[in-house]
Amino acid sequence: MGGELDLFEGSGTRPEDGAWTIAAVTRRSRQLIEAGFKRLWVRGEVANFKSYRSGHWYFTLRDATAQVRCVMWRDDARRVSPGPEEGLEVFVEVRPTVWEERGEFRLHVKRMIPTTTGGVWELQLQRAKEALLKDGLLDPMRKRPLPVYPTRIGVVTSPDGAAFRDVLSVIRRRWPIAEVYLAPTRVQGEGVEVEIVAALDLANRIPGVDVIIVGRGGGSREDLWAFNTEFVARAVAACTVPTVSGVGHETDVTLTDLVADLRAATPSAAAEAVVPDVGSATGSVGELAQRLARSLTRRADLGRERLERTGDRLSSGIQNQVQRHQSRVTVLAGKLDALSPLKVLSRGFAVPRADGKVLRSVRNFAAGVSFTLTVADGDVEAVSRASEDTM
Amino acid sequence: MADRKRAKAIPDVPVSFGTQLKKLEQIVRALEDEDLDLDKAIELFQEGITGLKSARALLEEAELTVRSVVEAADGSIKGRDVD
Numbered sequence: 001m002g003g004e005l006d007l008f009e010g011s012g013t014r015p016e017d018g019a020w021t022i023a024a025v026t027r028r029s030r031q032l033i034e035a036g037f038k039r040l041w042v043r044g045e046v047a048n049f050k051s052y053r054s055g056h057w058y059f060t061l062r063d064a065t066a067q068v069r070c071v072m073w074r075d076d077a078r079r080v081s082p083g084p085e086e087g088l089e090v091f092v093e094v095r096p097t098v099w100e101e102r103g104e105f106r107l108h109v110k111r112m113i114p115t116t117t118g119g120v121w122e123l124q125l126q127r128a129k130e131a132l133l134k135d136g137l138l139d140p141m142r143k144r145p146l147p148v149y150p151t152r153i154g155v156v157t158s159p160d161g162a163a164f165r166d167v168l169s170v171i172r173r174r175w176p177i178a179e180v181y182l183a184p185t186r187v188q189g190e191g192v193e194v195e196i197v198a199a200l201d202l203a204n205r206i207p208g209v210d211v212i213i214v215g216r217g218g219g220s221r222e223d224l225w226a227f228n229t230e231f232v233a234r235a236v237a238a239c240t241v242p243t244v245s246g247v248g249h250e251t252d253v254t255l256t257d258l259v260a261d262l263r264a265a266t267p268s269a270a271a272e273a274v275v276p277d278v279g280s281a282t283g284s285v286g287e288l289a290q291r292l293a294r295s296l297t298r299r300a301d302l303g304r305e306r307l308e309r310t311g312d313r314l315s316s317g318i319q320n321q322v323q324r325h326q327s328r329v330t331v332l333a334g335k336l337d338a339l340s341p342l343k344v345l346s347r348g349f350a351v352p353r354a355d356g357k358v359l360r361s362v363r364n365f366a367a368g369v370s371f372t373l374t375v376a377d378g379d380v381e382a383v384s385r386a387s388e389d390t391m
Numbered sequence: 392m393a394d395r396k397r398a399k400a401i402p403d404v405p406v407s408f409g410t411q412l413k414k415l416e417q418i419v420r421a422l423e424d425e426d427l428d429l430d431k432a433i434e435l436f437q438e439g440i441t442g443l444k445s446a447r448a449l450l451e452e453a454e455l456t457v458r459s460v461v462e463a464a465d466g467s468i469k470g471r472d473v474d
Contacts, residue, residue, distance in 0.1 A: 149409030159459060159473075168457060176453040177408055181401075181460050181470060206460055206468055208404030278450055281408065285446050288415045292439045295422035299432050 023100070030098035033105070037096045041123060042107065043115070044068075044092070046084040057083060061092065061107065070094070072109040080112045089115045091123045128230035128255055137237045143261045144242045149276060150210040152179045154203035154241075156196065159184040163217040163246070163267035170268050175275035181206050187216035188223045196226055197235040204239045211274055212239055214256065215246035215267045227254040236260055246270030345376040352382070398461055398469035408449055415442045 044061035055074030185199035245260035246267040257263035264270035458470035
């Protein structure tokens, strides 16, 4: 790109004499010029303006020492209305080129901003916007959610302005729990951007600050200008807590608005957006109170139920125990019965006893000894006649 | 009154309503969902009641604080009451 022109060689030279064709030289010129320039913003005065039926515009831009032909194609021209008047000073965003058929140097105009409608501002705004866009600061994904119940609210505005009064009255009415910390600054006048940026920085460093409102009341375009500067917009973007902008009236949209986490139409609207309503917060508390009460009733019901269940299990447990013991008693009684001496007597055996003792040996039976003989159905009084040793 | 106008160190952030509400929410949810023993449940319930009272008091007694901040020579931030 932009290489040196070789005067004797090139694809466009005629074979017979080595000279360039007109077409080749104009094409090469166009290529060189288009490669050598980026898009430019140019300031000049419109002359010889002509709008063709096709919708394309042709005119000259000039200043005190030079002039250049310009063309603006229909699609670009359509965005500017009405067309510029003769002698109007404008900013144009252009791409320099060569119209090959005529060998004419000219500017392709993409955008036109008349200086009379704040062209200087508009130009600066466009530049700042592009710079912010390039750095991703206008990305909607950057936008952070606001805290639901803010406690400490930073406000960056003039202490004497209507904006601050409006913000205070909204917050006092809706959310008086809040603490408002004003980082005071002028909001219009020479060099005010520096002050606003310093105030933003200050607000951002307030310990425990939850959210920052930045803004001012309505005013002329010039009055609001500071909020359209890249400097202020970048300071808003640099805040570590969410920011809400409220600059001017509904129709004013500034660069600060585009960078802030939330754009509110006015300072009052910004305050409305930042704080909840004390009524709805009271409602939330009431709801929790009801749930708390219900949870205890439910727990009591649960406890009662559990107690009843335990009672049932207890009584059925006792019944089981009793039954187990009963059956054991029956078994034991059977065993006892089997072992009873009465059972043995019924088979024909008898038990002799004297003085409460059982007489087990012939030695107990000396002649004339009285004893009681127990048989199955009663006792018999008896006397021993004689005894003899067995074996 | 003159004293109120002097710039003072910025006090700690009071316990926020949001934090209080979140804590209450946790208590209520624990009581609703969890199978707590009765002692623990009663303890939580009492904590909930205290929390409710203080949240309500916060809402009812609130009076907006407004301060203007300045940066002191040592770089610290001070606040002055604004009427």
